[in-house]
Amino acid sequence: MKSFLKYREIWLLAGIVVLIGLISTRFPGFADPANLRQVFNDTSILMILALGQMVVILTRSIDLSMASNLCFTGMVVAMLNAAHPAIPIPVLIVIALAVGLVLGAINGFLVWRLNIPSIVVTLGTLTIYRGTTFVVSGGAWVNADQMSPDFIDFQRAAFFGLPVLSWIAIIVIALFFLVMTRTAIGRSIYAIGVNPTASVYAGIDVGRTKFIVFCISGIIGGLAGYLWISRYVIASVEVANGYELNIIAACVIGGISIAGGIGSVGGAVLGALFLGIISNALPVINISPFWQMAISGSAIILAVVLNARGERRQGRIILRKAEAA
Amino acid sequence: MTDTPAPRHIPDRLDKPLSSAIFSWEALLVVIAVVIFAVNSFASPYFLDPWSLSDLTFNFTEKGLIALAMALLIISGEIDLSVAAIVALASTMMGMAVQAGAGTPVLVLIGIAVGLACGAFNGLLVTRLGLPSIVVTIGTMSLFRGIAFIILGDQAYKGYPESFAFFGQGYVWWVFSFELALFLVAALIYWFVLHRTSFGRRVFAIGNNPVACQFSGVRVDRIKFILFCLTGLMSGIASVLITSRLGSTRPSIAQGYELEAITMVVLGGVSILGGAGSILGVVLAAFIMGLVTFGLGLLNVPGIVMSIFIGLLLIIVIALPIVWRRLREGRFA
Numbered sequence: 001m002k003s004f005l006k007y008r009e010i011w012l013l014a015g016i017v018v019l020i021g022l023i024s025t026r027f028p029g030f031a032d033p034a035n036l037r038q039v040f041n042d043t044s045i046l047m048i049l050a051l052g053q054m055v056v057i058l059t060r061s062i063d064l065s066m067a068s069n070l071c072f073t074g075m076v077v078a079m080l081n082a083a084h085p086a087i088p089i090p091v092l093i094v095i096a097l098a099v100g101l102v103l104g105a106i107n108g109f110l111v112w113r114l115n116i117p118s119i120v121v122t123l124g125t126l127t128i129y130r131g132t133t134f135v136v137s138g139g140a141w142v143n144a145d146q147m148s149p150d151f152i153d154f155q156r157a158a159f160f161g162l163p164v165l166s167w168i169a170i171i172v173i174a175l176f177f178l179v180m181t182r183t184a185i186g187r188s189i190y191a192i193g194v195n196p197t198a199s200v201y202a203g204i205d206v207g208r209t210k211f212i213v214f215c216i217s218g219i220i221g222g223l224a225g226y227l228w229i230s231r232y233v234i235a236s237v238e239v240a241n242g243y244e245l246n247i248i249a250a251c252v253i254g255g256i257s258i259a260g261g262i263g264s265v266g267g268a269v270l271g272a273l274f275l276g277i278i279s280n281a282l283p284v285i286n287i288s289p290f291w292q293m294a295i296s297g298s299a300i301i302l303a304v305v306l307n308a309r310g311e312r313r314q315g316r317i318i319l320r321k322a323e324a325a
Numbered sequence: 326m327t328d329t330p331a332p333r334h335i336p337d338r339l340d341k342p343l344s345s346a347i348f349s350w351e352a353l354l355v356v357i358a359v360v361i362f363a364v365n366s367f368a369s370p371y372f373l374d375p376w377s378l379s380d381l382t383f384n385f386t387e388k389g390l391i392a393l394a395m396a397l398l399i400i401s402g403e404i405d406l407s408v409a410a411i412v413a414l415a416s417t418m419m420g421m422a423v424q425a426g427a428g429t430p431v432l433v434l435i436g437i438a439v440g441l442a443c444g445a446f447n448g449l450l451v452t453r454l455g456l457p458s459i460v461v462t463i464g465t466m467s468l469f470r471g472i473a474f475i476i477l478g479d480q481a482y483k484g485y486p487e488s489f490a491f492f493g494q495g496y497v498w499w500v501f502s503f504e505l506a507l508f509l510v511a512a513l514i515y516w517f518v519l520h521r522t523s524f525g526r527r528v529f530a531i532g533n534n535p536v537a538c539q540f541s542g543v544r545v546d547r548i549k550f551i552l553f554c555l556t557g558l559m560s561g562i563a564s565v566l567i568t569s570r571l572g573s574t575r576p577s578i579a580q581g582y583e584l585e586a587i588t589m590v591v592l593g594g595v596s597i598l599g600g601a602g603s604i605l606g607v608v609l610a611a612f613i614m615g616l617v618t619f620g621l622g623l624l625n626v627p628g629i630v631m632s633i634f635i636g637l638l639l640i641i642v643i644a645l646p647i648v649w650r651r652l653r654e655g656r657f658a
Contacts, residue, residue, distance in 0.1 A: 062459075064584075110640065114647050117597045123584060124640040131633030139627065237629060242580070245406075245463055252464075258457045290478050290576075294471025300464030301450065308456050 008255040008307070009266040016274055023277070026285040037162065043276025044169035045227050049243075050250040050268040051176045052220025055213045057251055058193045060260030061118035063214065065107060066221045067243035068129035073099045073225030075133045078142040078151075078235035085148035092151070096226040097219050103129060104218010108211035118210075126244065134237045142235035155230055165227060172220075177265045189213060193261030249296060250275050253303040274299065350594035353642070354609040358616060365620035372623055379500035383570070385589075385615035386504040387563045388582055389608070392589040393515040394559040396607045398552045399590055400519075402532045402599030403458040405447060405553065408560045409582035410469035415439040415564035417473040420482025420574040429488045436565040437558060443469055444557015451553060452546040458553075466583070473576040482574040493570025504566055508611075511559070516604040528552070532599030588639050589614055613638070 024031045049066060056063045077096045080087060103125070110121040144152065155165040162170075180186040188209050191199045196206055229235045254271025256263030275296055282292055365372045372378075391408050398405055415436045422435050443465070450461045495503045519525035531538050531545050539545050563582075568574055593610035595602030614635060621631045 110644070114644050116640070116643050116647070120591050120597050120643055121640065123588060123591070124636040126584065127632040127636035128640075131629050131631075131636065134627065134629040135633070139629075245466070248460075248463055249467070252460050258460050288475070288478065290474040291471070293467050293474050297464050297467030297469070297471050300467060301461065304456050304460045304464060305450075305454060308454060 009264060009270060011306075012253075012255065012267065012270045012274070016270060016277065019274070019277055019281075023281045023285060027281070030281060030284060037166070039276055039280045040169075040273070041163050041166045042280055043273055044165045045224050045231065046246065046250055046276060047169050047269050047272040048172050048220055048227070049224050049247045050254065050272040051172060051265060052217040052224075053247045053251050054254075054256050054263055054265070054268040055176075055180075055189055056118070056217045057248075057256050057258060058189050058260055058263055059210050059213050060193050060196070061111065061210060061213065062122065062248070062258075063104075063107065063217045064119065064122040064244050065103070065125040065129055066217060066224075066247055067240040068126050068133075069100055069103045069218060069221030070225040070228055070243070071237065071239045071241075072103065072129045072133045072136070073222040074229035074239055075137050075142070075225075075235045075237075077226050078147060078229045079137065081148055081151045082142050082146040085151075089150050089154045093223070093226055096222045098222070100218045100220070100222015100225060101215055102218070104215045104221065105211070107218065108214030111214060112207040112211040115207075118214075130237065130241075137235070137237065139237065142229075144233035147230070147233060152230055152233055155227060165231065168223075168227065172223075173265060173269055180265055185209070185212065190261055193257075193259075195261075246275065246296075249300050252300050252307075255303070255307050257307065271303075350646075351603065351605050351609060353645070354593070354606060354613060357638075357642070358609060358613050361613060361616045361620060365616060365623070368620065369623040372620065375500045377619075377623075379496075379502060379505075381615050381619040382502060382505040382508075384618050385611040386502075386508040387566050387570075387579075388586045388589060388614075389508050389611035390511055390559050390563045390566070391556070391582065391586040392593070392607050392611060393511055393604065394552070394556040395586050396590045396593065396595050396602055396604060397515070397519060397528055398556050399587075399595050399597060400532045400599055400602045401528045401549055401552055402535060403451060403549055403552065404462065404587070404597075405444075405556045406459065406462040406583050406587075407443070407447060407466040407469055408556060408563075408586055409579045410466040410473075411440050411443040411557055411560035412564040412567060412579040412582060413473040413576055414443060414469040415561045416568045416574040416578050417476050417482070417576065419485075419564070419568055421476065423482060423485055429486050432485070432489055433492070433565050436568070437561040440557045440559070440561015440564060441554055442557070444554045444560070445550075447557065448550040448553030452550045470576065477574070477576045483572065485568065485572055489569050490572065491569070493566045493568070504570075507562075507566070512604060512608045519604055524548070529600060532596075532601070585614070585635075588635060592639055592642055 020031050020036075029035055049070070053063060053066060073096050076099050077092050080095065081092060107118070107121055107125055110116050111118045155163060155168070157164050159167055180189070188199070188204045191202065191204055192206050192209055199206055228240060232239075250272040251263070251268055252258065252271070253274050254263065254267035254269070256267055256271070278295055278299070279289075279292055282289055282295075391412075395405060395408065418439045419432045419436050422432055427435070447458070447462055447465055450456055450465070451458045492503055497503050497506045519528065527538070527543050527548055530541075530543060531548060535545050564579075567579055571578070589610045590602070590607055591597055592613065593602065593607035595607065617634055617638065618628075618631050621634065622628075
């Protein structure tokens with residue numbers, strides 16, 4: 001039982017249950033299964049993105065360009081759909097994945113081959129990808145009436161009681177779980193984050209693994225690009241502006257250590273759900289949506305304070321005591 | 326490319342293309358600045374007008390002021406992503422004070438004090454609780470701007486007193502704006518502090534090895550706390566300038582400034598991993614970014630396209646010395 005309580009995810013899950021309970025006291029319908037399914041569906045895109053960001057953060061890197069990637073890929077598929085409505089949706093999704101992969105690979109290549117810190121690379125590509133979206137679209141929007149009905153309806157189709165979007169999120173979660181816990185690449189990603197030097201001596205190609213994680217986050221960005229555009233049925237340069245920090249926030253709340261090596265698929269999913277629940281709950285309990293930003297901010301700070309208690313390096317404590325004396 | 330031997334690839338102690346190139350870094354920036362300046366003056370007949378050039382400086386002075394303090398913070402191995410949110414919160418507080426009938430001196434004081442308080446809050450979280458600054462400041466970034474949103478919603482504060490407009494719109498002499506003068510004076514102070522005082526040496530030392538510093542009797546946490554306060558202070562000052570220049574406050578004010586300020590710092594040759602950099606580089610980078618955005622603006626290039634140039638500039642300037650070194654190694658190997 002004690003080892004069970006050690007897991008951060010259990011505490012986070014408990015926190016979410018308490019949160020839902022608190023919201024239910026103000027708005028009894030919130031804990032209704034139908035409503036919770038809705039919240040899950042609303043949070044699907046953020047969950048997928050958080051998983052993509054997680055693998056990057058686990059290797060002590062960061063991908064600030066995910067939201068711009070999403071914006072660019074979404075614009076590309078929306079314009080393709082508007083120009084050629086006959087292209088089947090599965091093909092469009094493959095195109096979105098491929099475009100996302102290319103953008104991620106560019107990040108990965110710069111990090112791997114040129115050894116530029118990932119925060120610098122993705123800070124650059126953050127503006128480049130979004131700027132390129134403007135160039136590609138000429139600043140125009142793609143509206144709902146330009147998109148084909150298939151493009152919009154695909155993710156909304158119900159399938160065993162859940163929309164396709166939710167199923168996509170579930171499949172992505174399952175895939176990440178398998179990869180992170182059952183494959184060599186998943187273990188390598190953790191190893192690099194815990195100790196890059198030891199990983200090199202253990203025969204892991206650190207640079208190549210980093211390249212791969214950026215490819216993963218790129219693919220995820222591309223997938224989210226299609227899902228986002230077809231969900232909110234508008235493609236513009238402003239899509240998901242600043243969302244990269246929401247993705248990182250979901251990871252941080254989910255207990256993924258920014259120092260690398262610590263974090264789990266369950267954590268990322270729960271972190272995203274936590275943010276999703278807050279944004280879904282505020283309107284129904286009559287709190288102005290303007291509160292949301294401050295509440296997420298406080299949640300991030302609280303989460304990082306709680307997470308840090310388990311991560312504090314023991315060796316430094318003696319010195320800290322000496323300093324205080 | 327051939328596989329490099331494994332031990333050279335140990336990534337937690339990245340090799341130092343930045344610090345090894347630092348001697349020529351400012352030279353590189355000057356060359357880039359001159360080239361952009363020349364291209365601009367050929368591209369637009371309006372560019373070489375003193376008043377045009379004066380307008381140009383408004384593009385970077387506010388972000389530049391933040392970048393000066395941010396440079397010290399990044400050299401010490403920390404980062405502050407909440408600076409733009411601090412600008413928004415400070416501006417909102419000034420707006421509230423205006424509604425209560427405060428005069429110009431009180432407004433300035435409030436702006437600076439709010440900035441300082443926010444910086445101190447970041448500093449306390451990072452140093453007292455030992456938290457990673459990138460996460461803390463992502464949190465406070467949402468928190469500070471979130472408070473601005475709670476107070477303002479979709480409203481805006483206006484009605485700033487006329488004397489308040491001087492800070493963002495006034496000129497000290499001929500075409501030299503107050504903003505530019507303040508930026509140059511601040512740059513001089515920061516240059517002196519970083520490169521000519523023991524405090525500055527400690528900032529570099531902390532960035533290179535905080536544990537060794539602790540054992541050498543450097544009060545690592547206190548210096549980091551001071552640096553966070555300084556970054557907050559500069560954000561407060563920038564907030565006064567922006568609010569005064571725009572004459573109104575919205576909660577979305579200065580959105581995205583944090584990334585632009587960090588871009589300036591990194592473009593200026595400061596190592597994002599800490600331990601290396603110079604104020605001269607940051608000032609040059611600020612000028613370059615101002616030149617690029619203003620020059621492209623004169624050519625009617627939209628702001629979002631300019632950002633592509635800034636992004637490319639950032640990556641290329643960082644990659645250039647690395648590629649150059651690789652090529653030379655390849656040739657002489």
